[in-house]
Amino acid sequence: MTVRVGVADWRVATNGSTLVTSGLGSCVAVAVYDPEAGVGGLLHAMLPAAPDPVDKPSKYVDSGLEEMVDAMAGRGASPGNLAAKLVGGSSMLDISVGEAVGQRNVDAANRALDAANVQLLAAETGGNDGRSVSFCPASGDVTINRVDSEVEVI
């Protein structure tokens, strides 16, 4: 079963399912999994830090990760077994609206994973290209697609 994850969204799946999200520009995808329990979650977050109070936690890296990890625990994942992979945060456009978000999203993901004691195993971030991601919780493989580029697996 393929489960699609939208922008400002997260989904949790167990063995046998694949989580996919497309159109990562400056957004980041954070894939978290418990290899022993076979439970994984994929977050597609748009902005680094949630305001207080937060209306839509999945829109932000920090609150989205916290919410998703809680949901994973509810599906049988052990907080001490979690590992993560991180993709996205590109800077494809030279526009002056707001501050450049891509690198800030990557930095926020690193901080949030540290705070949750989740080990970051691999990352493919920055650059100027958009990415689409497919995450298999059973293997922990994250497959990255770009327009006109070779497929990469981390």
Place this chain on the structure above:
Amino acid sequence: MRVDLGAVASFSRTGDEGGERAAESLETLTGITAHCVLTRTALVDAGELSTFLGESPFRFTVGFDGALSGRAVLSFDDAFAAGVAEELSTGEAALPEVSNILTSGFVDVWAEGADTTIDIEPPLEVTDEDRMVQDAAVVDDCAFVFESQVSLSGSEGRCRFAVVPDVESFADYLAADDAALSVEGLSAYLRLTTESAAAVESHLAAMTGVDADTVESHIDFVPVERVPSLLDDAAYEGAVFESEGPVDSVIAILFEEGESGAVADTMLDESDPDPALAESAVAELGNVTASGFIDRWANALETTIDVSTPSHVHDDGRAVLDTVAAAYGQHADAIAVVNTTVALGDGLTCRVCAFPSPEDADTVGQIAEQLTDTAGESA
């Protein structure tokens, strides 16, 4: 003319919650994870409403009445129809049931907002296009549509789910809201799209010598996280500009290519051109198109608006809009998008998405008012 984008944001959020609730209802019915992949509040030229709602072999309407009255128009593509028929083991009889459950989920959120009930009628298969849109909320030739697109995990295809409220009921619903919107004020925004589409069409045709035809143009009000869904995940080539002056905006001019390199081939008389030359040709086409577009806004204010050096893009369309959405998302929950599709010959489609800064809403309102006052003079 004051258009309160904060109120529009609140309104778009209700539509978004309605789309999410509809997807949850479908998930309960089928037992399969359902996703609401797009929600938007669209302002559409009444004459173009039928085109906006699209064609599909499987279409149903579901009327509703109460705190808000109108109808939902549900269009199922082949893959979605086949998927639900298989899951529910009821063949095509599944579609009226799905239409019913999606509409029920959507209107529940609106009924909660109004603190009263909305009753829905049995689904009817669409047999008469005119009947489908005749009572739409049309003010000054502008129709209001709340659209969601819903998909099921594990299957291709989508259900396009458009709610078209009746005009009097919609105005009453708005008036009951603390942050009331002016229907007339919003409808003036539509003039921006028709003028902008005309500019895109004429400049593309002049630059390429190829016939250009506006397929569709309208305004979307969307939560920022829904902006990327306005395009599909196909590869687009084009340019992204910023305008600076009385109205700051980001303008994406993106070409969906039937074949790789088709944009440059249209501009240049040589096959397989040098990549730098091809990129420059695409940027020039985008620049002329964006300038023509922005000039109409500037002329309405009797001023000038500068357009920046472009960022060239050849990428997934959603990733491009994702970056624009994240930039605006730092300051706004929802945003207006002037959304235009122009066909250029047989092999190219140009998508123009313009994002006026929410902070310049008053000035955009002035432009809309001026363009409405001079409607027809620039045609």
